[in-house]
Every structure is written in structure tokens, then in C-alpha cells.
Amino acid sequence: MEMADVGGNRRKPDRLRALGIVALNGMFDEKDAAGVFRQAVDLLADELAIVSSFGADSAVLLHLVSQSDPSLPVMFLETGKHFAETLVYVETLKRELGLTNVVTLRPDAADALRFDPIGHLWETDPDSCCHIRKTEPLDKALAGYGGWITGRKRFQTEERGVLPHFELTSDDRIKVNPLAYWTSADVEAYRTRFGLPEHPLYQDGYKSIGCAPCTSVVSEGEDPRSGRWRGLDKTECGIHFDFNARIATPTAERELTLYRNGRFLADPWRAWQEGDAADGVRYTHVPVEVFLEHRDILMKNPHPIGLYVAAGDRIEDLAGDLGRFSSIAIHFPAFTDGRGYSTARLLTERLGYRGEVRAVGDVLHDQIPLMWRVGINALTVTHSATKKALERGELNAIPVFMQPMGSELEVPAGTRPFLRKPAETERA
Ligand code: SF4
Numbered sequence: 032m033e034m035a036d037v038g039g040n041r042r043k044p045d046r047l048r049a050l051g052i053v054a055l056n057g058m059f060d061e062k063d064a065a066g067v068f069r070q071a072v073d074l075l076a077d078e079l080a081i082v083s084s085f086g087a088d089s090a091v092l093l094h095l096v097s098q099s100d101p102s103l104p105v106m107f108l109e110t111g112k113h114f115a116e117t118l119v120y121v122e123t124l125k126r127e128l129g130l131t132n133v134v135t136l137r138p139d140a141a142d143a144l145r146f147d148p149i150g151h152l153w154e155t156d157p158d159s160c161c162h163i164r165k166t167e168p169l170d171k172a173l174a175g176y177g178g179w180i181t182g183r184k185r186f187q188t189e190e191r192g193v194l195p196h197f198e199l200t201s202d203d204r205i206k207v208n209p210l211a212y213w214t215s216a217d218v219e220a221y222r223t224r225f226g227l228p229e230h231p232l233y234q235d236g237y238k239s240i241g242c243a244p245c246t247s248v249v250s251e252g253e254d255p256r257s258g259r260w261r262g263l264d265k266t267e268c269g270i271h272f273d274f275n276a277r278i279a280t281p282t283a284e285r286e287l288t289l290y291r292n293g294r295f296l297a298d299p300w301r302a303w304q305e306g307d308a309a310d311g312v313r314y315t316h317v318p319v320e321v322f323l324e325h326r327d328i329l330m331k332n333p334h335p336i337g338l339y340v341a342a343g344d345r346i347e348d349l350a351g352d353l354g355r356f357s358s359i360a361i362h363f364p365a366f367t368d369g370r371g372y373s374t375a376r377l378l379t380e381r382l383g384y385r386g387e388v389r390a391v392g393d394v395l396h397d398q399i400p401l402m403w404r405v406g407i408n409a410l411t412v413t414h415s416a417t418k419k420a421l422e423r424g425e426l427n428a429i430p431v432f433m434q435p436m437g438s439e440l441e442v443p444a445g446t447r448p449f450l451r452k453p454a455e456t457e458r459a
Contacts, residue, residue, distance in 0.1 A: 379406030
């Protein structure tokens with residue numbers, strides 16, 4: 032959708048969204064958590080989820096939920112590594128606050144078995160451990176939501192010191208932080224005022240509570256979250272990373288080139304770069320030859336990875352490994368080079384690949400309908416006229432085709448009428 036302003040100029044919806052976020056951030060007093068919470072409920076209605084760790088400060092946010100609507104979905108990441116006291120606290124808060132829709136999210140059992148068979152991944156590779164236990168389950172659960180509320184606060188860490196009430200994330204969701212400006216004294220005062228139950232470990236010196244192996248007691252004067260992943264260069268579990276380990280930046284600040292499902296989105300994926308480590312890359316399109324060279328390591332890498340297929344690469348050689356890739360980027364080197372279409376058909380028709388298949392390179396307006404026909408479902412668009420055409424929803428249709436598609440009920444126009452007949456009958 033595009034809108035015209037009073038001067039008749041065209042403005043992009045993502046820019047409007049970002050401007051809306053800026054306006055929202057100016058609407059509330061710093062400490063007006065209830066107002067921010069209400070605004071999130073009004074704005075997102077049944078597309079809103081709340082994410083809670085049921086940790087040391089969680090009772091305040093969950094009390095706001097109970098005051099607003101106890102049936103709002105509250106996501107709890109049950110990593111399998113929590114303190115027993117936390118699991119008891121979940122039940123206590125559910126009961127005392129009357130929360131009726133706490134959704135427990137667990138890691139994918141096959142991933143856990145594959146990447147962490149003995150349960151010590153937190154020790155050797157905590158990023159990956161958080162990824163399979165927190166980031167992936169939450170990503171899946173949030174797929175149907177337009178936004179979520181968190182309990183993050185500025186005082187917790189230096190990195191969170193710039194947290195706003197409202198963020199527009201690069202996956203185009205609205206993230207709301209009603210308690211962003213609260214101090215630990217505000218939290219304490221609120222808890223006392225409403226008689227909210229305290230986490231059983233709080234008085235033992237645990238001021239921020241996550242998984243048991245990665246949480247330690249905090250001394251007087253330390254940041255509350257300094258007891259998390261103590262001694263490691265890690266301050267966040269990953270669910271608040273915006274693909275680059277920083278707090279989300281509004282998408283309007285980025286150049287959006289990924290076109291999918293009828294709109295432009297921020298692109299979580301990047302290209303493989305020289306010096307990248309096969310065991311650590313994430314959201315990266317790995318070229319076919321690099322994948323073949325480092326196959327064993329990349330198969331064990333727990334992060335989402337994609338594949339980059341250049342013209343002339345033999346995708347059929349990787350038929351057994353395609354399930355490893357969340358996205359496959361097919362390079363179209365020139366308008367006149369049709370090899371990318373063959374690769375896409377091979378992938379989606381013969382090899383049965385069902386993930387993201389994106390076209391990159393020379394992606395031009397006239398090619399796009401043909402690309403959709405061969406199973407491509409996303410585009411990286413840098414050509415400005417093509418981008419504008421897509422933003423306006425102007426794509427050429429193909430009324431006549433000469434080659435049937437295996438994935439569709441089609442027969443070529445003007446030929447083989449005996450084939451066309453049953454197809455038309457079925458269609459009717
Ligand atoms: Fe694993 Fe620790 Fe992350 Fe929990 S906090 S998921 S145990 S690394």
C-alpha cells in the first residue's frame with residue numbers, strides 16, 4: 032500500500048510506520064508503563080504477545096497483563112535449564128495473578144538432540160545453546176503476531192541504556208517496552224504496593240534470573256544482569272538481537288531490498304564474506320563451493336544458514352542437504368541468462384525444496400512474473416525502477432504460456448488440446 036500526502040508526493044508505508052513509532056515514543060511519560068501497555072493492546076489487539084522470563088522483575092509486567100486482560104498470551108521459554116524455583120514461580124504468578132494463557136515454548140527436540148546431546152552446550156557454545164533453546168522457539172511462536180511486549184529496562188545494562196518504549200524491529204514487528212524507563216527502586220515500590228510475590232531466589236542475591244547454569248549471584252553495586260553469563264562476552268540471550276547483536280533499529284533507517292509476500296521487508300540475511308567462520312555464521316547465504324568445502328562444520332552449525340547458487344552451480348549435488356538451508360539465493364547474472372529459472376524449477380519441482388527461494392542479481396520488473404512461476408518466492412531488488420513498480424503493485428501478468436509448470440495445473444496455450452481438456456475439467 033502506498034499513500035499520497037497533501038502535496039501529492041508518494042510516501043512509503045515503512046517510513047510511515049517508522050514515523051508512527053517516533054510519534055508513539057513522544058506520547059507517553061517516561062514512567063507511564065500502564066499507558067504504554069494499553070497503547071500496545073489497542074494498537075496490536077489480537078496480534079500482541081507478551082514474553083516473560085518469570086525472572087526477578089517479571090511480576091510487575093505480568094501484573095500489568097492481569098490488570099489489562101489476563102487471557103493475553105504470555106510466552107514462557109522453558110529451556111529445560113531453569114532453576115526449579117523459577118518453575119515454581121511460574122505457577123505462583125499464574126495462580127496469584129489469574130493468568131489464563133501462559134504458553135510454554137520448548138526447544139525443538141530434534142535440534143536439542145542433534146546439537147546438544149549431553150546438555151552441556153551452554154558451557155562450550157552459549158550462543159548456540161540460547162539459539163536453539165530461546166531464539167528459534169520464540170521466532171516460531173511469534174510468527175502469527177505483529178508485536179510483543181517485553182519487560183526490559185534501561186537500568187539493567189549499558190546496552191539497554193537507550194531503550195525506547197516502542198521499537199520497530201527489522202522483522203517488521205513492533206516491540207514494546209513499557210518498563211523501559213523504570214529504575215530498580217520503581218520496580219521494588221510497585222511490587223510492594225501491589226503485594227506481588229517475589230522470585231524465591233531474589234533474596235539470595237539473584238537480581239536477574241535466567242537459566243541456572245548461566246546465572247550467578249550479584250554483589251552490591253554490580254549491574255543486575257552482571258550475574259548472567261558471568262565471565263563471558265555475552266549480555267543477551269539472542270531474542271533481543273536484531274540480527275547484528277544490537278538493539279533493534281527502525282527499519283526506516285535501512286534500505287529495504289527484500290521483497291516477499293507482496294511487500295518490502297528488512298533482510299535478515301547477508302552474503303558470505305571472506306574470513307567468515309563456518310562454525311559461527313548465521314543468517315548467511317553460503318556459496319555452493321564453500322558449503323562443499325566445509326560441509327561437515329556447516330551441517331553442525333546450529334544457526335540458520337542459507338545457500339547461494341551461482342549460475343552453473345550443480346544444485347542436484349546437494350539434494351540430500353537441502354533441508355539444512357532456510358533460504359536459497361539463486362543468482363541471475365543477466366537478463367538474458369536463463370539458468371536461474373532452471374535451477375529454481377529443479378529445486379522446487381524435482382527436489383521438493385519448500386523453504387525460501389529468492390532471486391538475487393539482475394532482478395528486473397519484466398522477469399518477476401516468470402520467477403514466481405518457477406517457484407521463486409522472494410526477491411532481492413536493487414533496481415530502483417523495479418522497486419518502485421513493486422511498491423505500486425504494478426506487475427505484468429502472463430496471459431499465455433508455452434511451457435507447462437509441474438507445480439501448477441497448466442498446459443501450454445495453443446498446443447495439445449487433448450491435454451488441455453482434462454486440466455480444464457479438473458479446474459472447473
Ligand atoms: Fe543455554 Fe545458558 Fe542460554 Fe539458557 S541462558 S539457553 S542454559 S546458554
